[in-house]
Amino acid sequence: MSLSQPTLQLTNRLYLVRLVFFIFLLVVVYKLGSLQILHYDFYSALASRQHDILSKLIPERGQIFVQDSTTSGKIYPVAVNRPLKLLFAVPREIQDAGAAARLLEPILKIPAADLESVLSKKNDPYEPLQHALPDEVAEQIQALNLSGLYLTPEITRYYPEGQTFAQILGFLGYVKDRQAGQYGVEQQWEKVLAGQPGKLKSEKDASGNLIGVGEMDMEPSVNGSDLVLTIDKNVQFKACAVLDQAVLKHGAAAGSLIILDPSSGAIRALCNTPSFDPNDYKATTDLSSFANAAVEEAYEPGSVFKPITMAAALDKGKVTPETTYTDTGQVVVGSHIIKNSDNKAHGLQTMTNVLENSLNTGAVFAMRQAGSKDFTNYVQRFGFGQATGLELPHEHAGNIKALRQPSEINFVTASFGQGITVTPLQLAAAYGAIANQGRLFKPYLVEEIRYPGGKVEKFNGETVRQVIKPAVAATLSAMMVNVVEKGHGKRAGVPGYYVAGKTGTAQVAIPGGGGYDPNKTIGSFAGFAPVDKPKFVMVVKIKEPKDVVFAESSAAPLFGEVAKYLLEYYQVPPEREVK
Amino acid sequence: MFAGLFKRHHKMCKALPCSRVHRWLGLTVLIMILITGLSYVVTVNAVATQGYQIKTLQGQLADLKEVNKKMEVASANLQSLKTIAESLPKDGFITVERLEYLAANPAEVGVAVK
Incomplete structure (x- = not known):
């Protein structure tokens, strides 16, 4: 049956509408395919910028603590x-x-x-x-x-303690727009303190806030670890205050002080003057005050080195405290004439007298008895000429190269602490060996690392080597007590106690060579107390005092004042009646 | 699966007129779509609301952490020897001038344990 004209027209129109819709559908499908398949990467990135947050998670920096021996176990933030x-x-x-x-x-x-x-x-x-x-x-x-x-x-x-701990801690500054520790513990332990940053990729809402239950790709940050130092905050505070006063009193250019525990090598105090305020380090005009002179500055120690020479001769069995020699006031070495500091001849002297009267000629005698090769060996065994490995940056190893050159004058001058350079830290460690029955400990500053998860890593004293025999250490200690009782170190003494030590007044070399400056000296005192069971070893150094020349008037009284405080602080009862 | 559905549809069409079957099917699908859509909206809304609550709580947590940090700093300041030394004269403390150690017989000294 054929369709009528109107029906045919309607059918054709319907076909046309269907065709139009079909073409429209094709266009839509093509556009969808183009957006979602062909240009997927482009639009995905565009949407990501709009909807995603990618942020760096900044870790919290670890804090630094010190101890107080009067409150067992408690630590204090610095x-x-x-x-x-x-x-x-x-x-x-x-x-x-x-x-x-x-x-x-x-x-x-x-x-x-x-x-x-x-x-x-x-x-x-x-x-x-x-x-x-x-x-x-x-x-x-x-x-x-x-x-x-x-x-x-x-x-x-x-830094709540301000300047007091500045030389140990350093400060947190900027290196190329990034926060980083500068100097001290902050620099040396940067990786441990800084932690690790994390990453967070998530979706954000229209106001730019993170959608808490949205898709999230996170790498958590790891906070920095806390450090507990071996420093005793009371000892540090007192020692630094007394050092500041002494440097001011003598009009000195600078001063340093180190106290360590001879039974472990733990540093209890470390001070330098001038110092700086770590809370306002940008205001510091003298950049040299950032340097830790006790660790980074080597100097010719002078007579404070004589016990090291004596230790070598005693340990080799070449001398005893009663061994004598005749002091003529000078020793001739080739074209050089070595004299005593007082320019006097003292006649017949024992080895104990050599330390008491700080005789250069006696030190030369002791060195020659030990032999230059063995003397050099003992100097190295006491840790000189090499860094101790203390966990602070820029440690100076000192310089004992003169002892490797086969020239007798080098050994002669080194025997009384000239011609070689050492740091106060090396002196403290070496005297610590004498105090600790001849056993050298490695000085250390960090006692614990406390990780964010709760794990605690502890560090104890590390023995380096047995330098001299325990009996020799005891003998030498007794000789050094005489220095304080009868010699140049009287003002380092503490009534009621036996203090062992040695003064040192060293000349200062003129920069660029050409001998020593006649107007400048460096006064040092190194010692320990009480001599039977030493609780502390201390080295003090006063650089270029203006009002006095010899260490017995600058470094020795400083030592004595701090030593008195320490013996009372550690509650050490007197060893003898106080007169 | 689709063969099974087609067979059921064919059976239903045999029992009832196809137009009525189609009408009921369409209505059922529409209701299911509405219910699904509504439950989706409710769920997403609940999740989004929780998200805002979490965000508020995170903000409070951050504020409390900041307050805690400030108190730690204040505590460190008060404990510092620098602060204590400055306050000593005001608090009437004096320097110890002399120490005396008492010589006691250990046998005569009792220590209280509690």
Whole structure:
């Protein structure tokens, strides 16, 4: 049956509509395919910028603690993290840079002109204005209600003890726009303290906030570990205060002091003057005050080295405390004439007298008895000419190269501490060996690492070697007591106690060669007490005192004052009646 | 599976007129779509609400951590010897001038344990 004309027209129109819809469908399918398949990467990236957050997770820096021997087990923070604020500007959002600068000037203490030049950079999306703003200042800025200015939390480092621990800790500064420890423990233990940053990739909502239950790809940060130092905070505080007073009193250029526990090598105090304030290190004008002279500065020690020479001769069995020689006041070595510091001849002297009267000729005698080769060997065995390995940066190894040259004058001068250089730290370790029955310990500063997960890693004293026999150490200690009882070290003594030690007044070499400066000296005193069971070893150094020449008037009294404090602090009862 | 559905549809069409079967099927599918859509919206809304709650709590946690940190710093400051030394004269402390050690017979000295 054929279709009527109207029906045929309707059918054709229906076919046409279907065709149009089909073509439209094809176009839509093609477009979808193009967007989702052909250009997938492009649109995915575009959407990611819009919807995703990729942020770096900043770990919390580990804190540093010290001890207090009067409160067993308790530790005290000396480097902590303090939450402050960072003020930054988005200059393109600031309407009136000049007005904003004038309002900020009295609060930030930055000239308005400088602020205006920063705030008026119209195409700039970010400009930091000031770091480490305290809450009070942040509140003042917030009250101004200026557009384009934002405050964001910022963690800064704070040192509650100020200058007292500066030389040990260093400070947290910036290296190429990244926070990093500078000097001291902060630098040496940077990797342990800094931790590891993490990453977070997640989706954000329209207001830019993280969608808490959205898709998240996270690599958590690992916080830094805390450090517990061997330092006793009371000893450090007292020792540094007394050192500062002594340096000031004598008009000296600088001073250093180290105290360590001879039974383990643990450093209990380490001070240098001048120092700096780690909370405001940018204000430091003298950059040399950042250096830790006790560890980094080697000097010719002078007579404080004589016990080392004597130890060599005693341990080789070549001399005893009663061995005598005739002091004519000088020793001739080739074209050189070596004299005693007082330019006197003392006649028949024992080895004990050599230390008591600090006779250069006696030191030469003892060295010659031991033999130059063995003398050099003992100098090395006491740790000189090599770094101790203390966990602080830039440790100086000293210089004993003169002893490797086959020239007798080098050995002769080295026997009384000239022509070689050592650090106060090396002297402390060496005297620690004498105090510790001849056993040399490696000095150390970090007692514990406390990891974020709760694990604690402890460090104990590490024996380096047996340098001299215990009997020789005891004999030498007794000889050094005579230095304090009858010799040049009387002012280092503490009534009621037997203190062993030695003074040293060294000349200062003229820079660039050409001998020694006649107007400059370095006074040192190294010793330990009580001599039977030493609780501490201490080395003090006063550089270029103006009012006195010899160490018995500068370094010895300083030693005595700190030693008295230490014996009382450690509650050591007197060994004899106080007269 | 689709063969099974087709067979059921064919059986239903035999029992009832096909147009009525189609109407019921369409209505059922529509209701299921509505129910599914509604439960999806409710679930997503609940999840989003929890997300905001978590965000609020995280903000509170961050604030509390900051307050805790500030108190730690204040505590460190108060414990510092620098602060204590400055406050000693005000608090009436004096320097120890002389120490005396008492010589006691250990047999005569008792130590309280509690």
